[in-house]
Structure formats: structure tokens, C-alpha cells
Amino acid sequence: MAEAKTTCANCYEPMHGSYCYACGQKDIGTRLTIKVFISQMLEALTEVDSKFWRTLRELTLNPGRVALNYINGNRASYINPVKYLFVCFAIYFSLTVITGFHEIYVQEAVNEGEGSQVTQEEVNSIEVKEDNVQVQVSAEAIRDMLRNQLNLLVFMSIPLTAFFLRWQYFRAKHNYPEVLSFLCFIVGHSYFLSIFLVILMWLFDAYQKDIRTLLMLALFFFGARVFFKMGWIISFLGTIATLLLTVISVLVVGASLVLINLYIA
Structure with missing residues (x-):
């Protein structure tokens, strides 16, 4: 035996x-x-009480409480916020590439950044100037960056946004790692819920990138109320300020990536 x-x-x-x-x-x-x-x-x-399902369930019901529980020491019950962000973004990004929505996003983002377009008749009637060439090169560089380095843009802008939020909500007395954990949970869950949005948009052949932005703002609004302990009005104003800070972070990181690609590549 x-x-x-x-x-x-x-x-x-x-x-x-x-x-x-x-x-x-x-x-x-x-x-x-x-x-x-x-x-x-x-x-x-x-398993009902597994980390994965518990994290998904409670982030959907009360995202701010999950972040508070996590920073207060109840970490064994939840997925690490950075890991959660990476996994959800990877699935979301893969789906957008498969469905073709990623390329649509790239083109729309560049067109919005370029602003008003010159008509073909105007282009043919004037000589090509150096400034115009620089604008075209910049647009192409932005396309390449968004097409190939969107993951870097996302993951580099989040720590910068968290730095801004640390001082925006300094009265809550959360330190930088705690605010970063909260933001990773919020952004990660917005990507998780956006997975279903991508599937629906693909089924109905209708791409609307603004829906994901509204979804993330809603998650941040309800999460920030609990995490930073604020009222409804202050939370609403704070969410608008956070949107502006996020845009600034994305622009700073995006411009840095474009410049790196231009001068190093």
C-alpha cells in the first residue's frame, strides 16, 4: 500500500x-x-464568494465601497485593482480590434483633433507649404500612436490622473496609492461593462464611442460619492473636474508618445 x-x-x-x-x-x-x-x-x-465574481458584483453595485474595503485591508476578497484593469482592458481592446471599432475610433479621434478640413479645390489651388506638411505628419503620427500604442496611452494616463485626483480630493486624506487603486477599479470596471457595449454595437452595427465615456463618468460619480465621502452636488462638480483632468492627462501622455515616436523611430 x-x-x-x-x-x-x-x-x-x-x-x-x-x-x-x-x-x-x-x-x-x-x-x-x-x-x-x-x-x-x-x-x-x-463559487459565489470567489474573488472574481465578488469583485464584479460589488463594483457594479457600489464601486466606491469596493475601493474603500480594499484600501482598508480587505484585500483577500477582491482582485488586485491593477490586475483587474489589465484583464478588462485586454478583453475590451481585443474585441474592438476584432469588430473593427478600434480603427473607427482612431480615425474619429484624429479627425476631431484636426478640426475643420480644407476642401479638395482649396488644396489644388494653393501650393503645399511646410506648415501644411507638418500638420499632415502630425495627424499620421497620432494615428500610428492610437493604433499601436493605445494600451500605453491608457496605462500611462491613469497614474497621472490619479496624481491630479489626489490633490483635487485632498480633504478626503487618501494617499496616492489609495486614489490610484480607486481609479483602477473604476476604469477597469468601465472597460468590463464596455465589453457588452461592444458586442451590442457590433450586433446592431452602430458604433458610439461616447457611450463608454458616459459609463465611466457614471461609475466615477457614484464611486467618488462613497470613496471621497461627498454629497450629490459636490460629487457632480467633482466628476466634471475629473473629466477635464483626465483629458489633460491623455493629451500630455499622448503628445509625449507622439514626440517619442517621431524622434526615436
């Missing part, structure tokens, strides 16, 4: 029962079988 395993395969501590007292790993035997793999997958997906 084979001798029963007495040590944990993960941390090598003595086993007492089916779970290791030191690291919490379950004893599944010497080999990972199909049966064990499927049972663990179903357990992770269906």
Missing part, C-alpha cells in the same frame, strides 16, 4: 487534512487529472 503524502507540494509544510494550513492549497494527489482540472475550473467559475 502506497504511503500517503504528508507534505504540501506547494510549500512543503506538513499536511493536516485536505488543505495545507500554511498556504491553503488543496491536496489533489500526485497528478493533475482531467477530472480534477474540470472540477477546479467549475469551482472557480461558480
Whole structure:
């Protein structure tokens, strides 16, 4: 008769029962079988109190409370906010590329930045000037940056926005890492909910990029009320100010990426 395993395969501590007292790993035997793999997958997906489902559920119902619980030490119950942001953005971004919405976003963003366009007759009637060439080069550089480095634009602008928010809401006495955690939860959940928006827009062949912005502002508004402990009016005014700070952060980071690509590439 084979001798029963007495040590944990993960941390090598003595086993007492089916779970290791030191690291919490379950004893599944010497080999990972199909049966064990499927049972663990179903357990992770269906467990009501799992980190994933609890984070999704509570961020939808009360995003500010999740951030408060997390910074107050209840971290084992939730997904790390930075990891949550990365995962949700990766899924959202992949869907926008597959559906073609990412390229539409790039073109619309550049067209809005260029402002009024010169008609073809006007272009043919004047000589090409150096300034005009620079504008075209800049537009193409913006397209390349948004097309290839949107992930960097998102992840670099969030820490800068959090820095602004730290001082905008200084009376709440949250430090920078705490505000950054709150913002990662908010932005990450806005991308998670936007996954369903992308699917709906793809099914109905209707792209509206402003819906995601409104969704993120709504999440921030309700989350900030709880996290920063503010009233309705102050929260509304603060959300508008946050939108302006976010735009500034995106412009600063975006311009930096464009300049880096122009002078290094």
C-alpha cells in the first residue's frame, strides 16, 4: 500500500487534512487529472464568494465601497485593482480590434483633433507649404500612436490622473496609492461593462464611442460619492473636474508618445 503524502507540494509544510494550513492549497494527489482540472475550473467559475465574481458584483453595485474595503485591508476578497484593469482592458481592446471599432475610433479621434478640413479645390489651388506638411505628419503620427500604442496611452494616463485626483480630493486624506487603486477599479470596471457595449454595437452595427465615456463618468460619480465621502452636488462638480483632468492627462501622455515616436523611430 502506497504511503500517503504528508507534505504540501506547494510549500512543503506538513499536511493536516485536505488543505495545507500554511498556504491553503488543496491536496489533489500526485497528478493533475482531467477530472480534477474540470472540477477546479467549475469551482472557480461558480463559487459565489470567489474573488472574481465578488469583485464584479460589488463594483457594479457600489464601486466606491469596493475601493474603500480594499484600501482598508480587505484585500483577500477582491482582485488586485491593477490586475483587474489589465484583464478588462485586454478583453475590451481585443474585441474592438476584432469588430473593427478600434480603427473607427482612431480615425474619429484624429479627425476631431484636426478640426475643420480644407476642401479638395482649396488644396489644388494653393501650393503645399511646410506648415501644411507638418500638420499632415502630425495627424499620421497620432494615428500610428492610437493604433499601436493605445494600451500605453491608457496605462500611462491613469497614474497621472490619479496624481491630479489626489490633490483635487485632498480633504478626503487618501494617499496616492489609495486614489490610484480607486481609479483602477473604476476604469477597469468601465472597460468590463464596455465589453457588452461592444458586442451590442457590433450586433446592431452602430458604433458610439461616447457611450463608454458616459459609463465611466457614471461609475466615477457614484464611486467618488462613497470613496471621497461627498454629497450629490459636490460629487457632480467633482466628476466634471475629473473629466477635464483626465483629458489633460491623455493629451500630455499622448503628445509625449507622439514626440517619442517621431524622434526615436
